[in-house]
Amino acid sequence: MPRPRLAVFKFASCDGCQLSLLSLEDELAALADKIDIVFFLEASSRVEPGPYDIALVEGSITTADDAQRIRQVRRDAEFLVTIGACATAGGIQALRNWADCDEFLATVYASPQYIQTLATSTPIASHVAVDFELRGCPINKQQLLEVLQSLLAGRRPRTPVHSVCLECKRRGTVCVMVAQGTPCLGPITHDGCGALCPSFDRGCYGCFGPSQQPNAASLTAQLRLLHVDTRTTIRGLRGSFNGFSPEFRSEGDRLAAEQSGDQST
Amino acid sequence: MTQHDRESSPSMHETRLLDKQDFQKLVDLLWDQGYRVLGPTVSQAAIVFGEIRAIDDLPRGWTDEQSGGEYRLKRREDDAWFGFVVGPHSPKQHFFPSRVTVVAADRDGDAWRMRDVPDDEPPVALLGVRACDLAAIAVQDRTFMHARYSDPIYRRRREQALIIAVNCTQAASTCFCTSMNTGPRCSSGFDLALTELPDCFTVEVGSPQGAALAALLPTRPADPQALRQAEIARQHAVDDISKQLDTNDLRDLLLNNLEHPRWSEVATRCLSCTNCTMVCPTCFCSSVKEVSDLDVEHVERVREWDTCFNWDFSYLNGGVVRDQIRSRYRQWLTHKLASWVDQFGVSGCVGCGRCITWCPVGIDLTEEVAAIRETPV
Numbered sequence: 001m002p003r004p005r006l007a008v009f010k011f012a013s014c015d016g017c018q019l020s021l022l023s024l025e026d027e028l029a030a031l032a033d034k035i036d037i038v039f040f041l042e043a044s045s046r047v048e049p050g051p052y053d054i055a056l057v058e059g060s061i062t063t064a065d066d067a068q069r070i071r072q073v074r075r076d077a078e079f080l081v082t083i084g085a086c087a088t089a090g091g092i093q094a095l096r097n098w099a100d101c102d103e104f105l106a107t108v109y110a111s112p113q114y115i116q117t118l119a120t121s122t123p124i125a126s127h128v129a130v131d132f133e134l135r136g137c138p139i140n141k142q143q144l145l146e147v148l149q150s151l152l153a154g155r156r157p158r159t160p161v162h163s164v165c166l167e168c169k170r171r172g173t174v175c176v177m178v179a180q181g182t183p184c185l186g187p188i189t190h191d192g193c194g195a196l197c198p199s200f201d202r203g204c205y206g207c208f209g210p211s212q213q214p215n216a217a218s219l220t221a222q223l224r225l226l227h228v229d230t231r232t233t234i235r236g237l238r239g240s241f242n243g244f245s246p247e248f249r250s251e252g253d254r255l256a257a258e259q260s261g262d263q264s265t
Numbered sequence: 266m267t268q269h270d271r272e273s274s275p276s277m278h279e280t281r282l283l284d285k286q287d288f289q290k291l292v293d294l295l296w297d298q299g300y301r302v303l304g305p306t307v308s309q310a311a312i313v314f315g316e317i318r319a320i321d322d323l324p325r326g327w328t329d330e331q332s333g334g335e336y337r338l339k340r341r342e343d344d345a346w347f348g349f350v351v352g353p354h355s356p357k358q359h360f361f362p363s364r365v366t367v368v369a370a371d372r373d374g375d376a377w378r379m380r381d382v383p384d385d386e387p388p389v390a391l392l393g394v395r396a397c398d399l400a401a402i403a404v405q406d407r408t409f410m411h412a413r414y415s416d417p418i419y420r421r422r423r424e425q426a427l428i429i430a431v432n433c434t435q436a437a438s439t440c441f442c443t444s445m446n447t448g449p450r451c452s453s454g455f456d457l458a459l460t461e462l463p464d465c466f467t468v469e470v471g472s473p474q475g476a477a478l479a480a481l482l483p484t485r486p487a488d489p490q491a492l493r494q495a496e497i498a499r500q501h502a503v504d505d506i507s508k509q510l511d512t513n514d515l516r517d518l519l520l521n522n523l524e525h526p527r528w529s530e531v532a533t534r535c536l537s538c539t540n541c542t543m544v545c546p547t548c549f550c551s552s553v554k555e556v557s558d559l560d561v562e563h564v565e566r567v568r569e570w571d572t573c574f575n576w577d578f579s580y581l582n583g584g585v586v587r588d589q590i591r592s593r594y595r596q597w598l599t600h601k602l603a604s605w606v607d608q609f610g611v612s613g614c615v616g617c618g619r620c621i622t623w624c625p626v627g628i629d630l631t632e633e634v635a636a637i638r639e640t641p642v
Binding site for chain 2: 034145153161162163165169171172173177178179181186187188201211214215217218219222
């Protein structure tokens with residue numbers, strides 16, 4: 001049986017998630033025996049045209065060209081997996097979605113007329129159908145391996161959708177919010193990091209995006225009781241890698257609207 | 266029996282005194298006998314179970330203040346060794362480990378060869394277990410050491426363990442063991458039970474193993490004054506308890522109110538984050554997954570703590586059964602306080618209050634029950 005052909009594509013991103021594939025040092029040789037990596041510019045000059053059995057797509061869509069290119073990737077790929085917060089939620093560059101992009105261009109670039117960009121940064125799933133989303137900033141390389149393994153085995157990937165809290169408790173990490181009053185997005189954030197930040201005595205800042213059915217409004221009400229400034233909470237929800245994910249965005253927008261209402265009265 | 270024998274060989278249910286200056290001998294003795302001693306220790310801004318090698322590892326002079334969604338470690342005005350109540354950890358962590366490989370399999374030609382994975386955890390001595398946790402262990406025993414369906418990991422660890430309980434001499438605002446008839450007095454389920462006094466501990470023997478252990482310690486007979494002092498200290502914990510759960514007809518109250526509007530109301534606050542079930546010393550849910558190497562030559566079956574608050578915990582063929590926070594909270598509370606009784610003959614709640622303290626938004630099950638009791642539908 002021929003090995004499945006894998007391609008790795010990059011859009012607006014920092015490359016960190018595709019590097020996770022190369023970081024699988026112990027497994028990479030064995031993986032290369034099972035999967036034919038035919039397009040991975042970060043790692044190899046080998047460039048083969050589609051079709052591909054598996055496409056890993058990193059990055060968000062921020063240019064008109066990329067909005068076209070992702071359509072071709074979709075046409076070429078049997079199974080399209082988006083990897084990382086940029087691809088699944090728009091990334092940190094989605095901060096522009098709440099701002100005036102032209103103003104950013106004028107501030108940053110000496111000759112903004114040479115820059116061609118969209119006014120928004122949007123996740124891949126806003127443009128084409130996605131078969132599986134792997135969360136994280138960056139993704140967890142073991143979860144990437146799990147996704148590839150599951151595709152090879154013809155089963156569903158096992159990437160839990162529960163909150164970070166469950167993993168804190170499995171590790172025996174004491175809740176930083178309850179014991180120290182530290183603001184933490186863990187109760188509404190998708191696990192995948194293994195509850196890393198709380199184990200280093202700091203709050204979760206939502207790298208893996210919203211968990212399944214997050215109750216963001218209840219958490220932000222509690223943050224208010226902990227005397228966290230509402231602007232800080234809004235920044236925590238919208239100003240991060242997953243800020244444009246629907247659940248973080250809608251709660252951030254709700255608080256922002258509430259606040260501007262407060263200010264106008 | 267001579268007077269000397271009486272003084273050196275404590276018998277079952279006898280109470281002796283152990284001076285604090287001799288307490289290290291107890292710890293040393295346990296390690297010498299091959300036990301890993303786990304007890305309360307200050308870590309991560311809380312009092313959690315950790316290894317106790319020296320009495321300095323104990324939270325001497327520390328206490329905890331607890332309320333819904335809040336726990337604070339505080340300095341005490343005195344130098345008490347056990348002057349606090351229960352923290353986020355419980356004996357469950359040891360007997361029912363949060364992640365464990367239960368079995369493995371290796372490919373052998375066209376067949377699979379199953380392989381036992383021995384649990385090599387050394388026997389533990391749990392030091393400082395409170396009455397509510399003794400009750401919780403008894404509740405979990407019914408689940409994991411059922412006559413017909415027994416969990417080998419739990420059974421082995423449980424049967425090897427030695428339990429040195431400590432009577433509470435104070436309560437947190439979240440404690441309600443008196444409502445659940447589980448405490449604060451340690452009445453059974455221990456090898457030794459201690460009550461702390463300023464200079465010594467009363468030592469109550471609860472098992473033959475405890476008697477054997479006590480016989481090796483420099484204890485002395487308890488004088489009536491020490492016994493009275495210990496009684497006063499324990500009564501202080503009883504008097505300190507402010508929270509109550511009215512258990513009268515509780516099972517029927519909950520099961521007859523499955524459509525009560527309170528379930529929707531609590532769902533607006535509940536994060537479904539799983540914390541209550543994780544800190545609960547009786548919650549026993551888990552899920553198993555099979556983890557293989559890339560060549561699918563070796564597979565391990567891994568059991569992990571799981572919970573009814575997980576969205577996909579109720580996934581069955583075709584979909585998720587409890588697809589709303591409302592139904593997940595209701596499932597947990599009605600199981601804990603009502604259908605647990607049908608299933609195991611006891612309540613699943615021991616009144617330790619952990620689910621109240623460690624809920625990030627401070628949901629209090631006693632308030633939820635009271636709200637339903639107030640306006641039954």
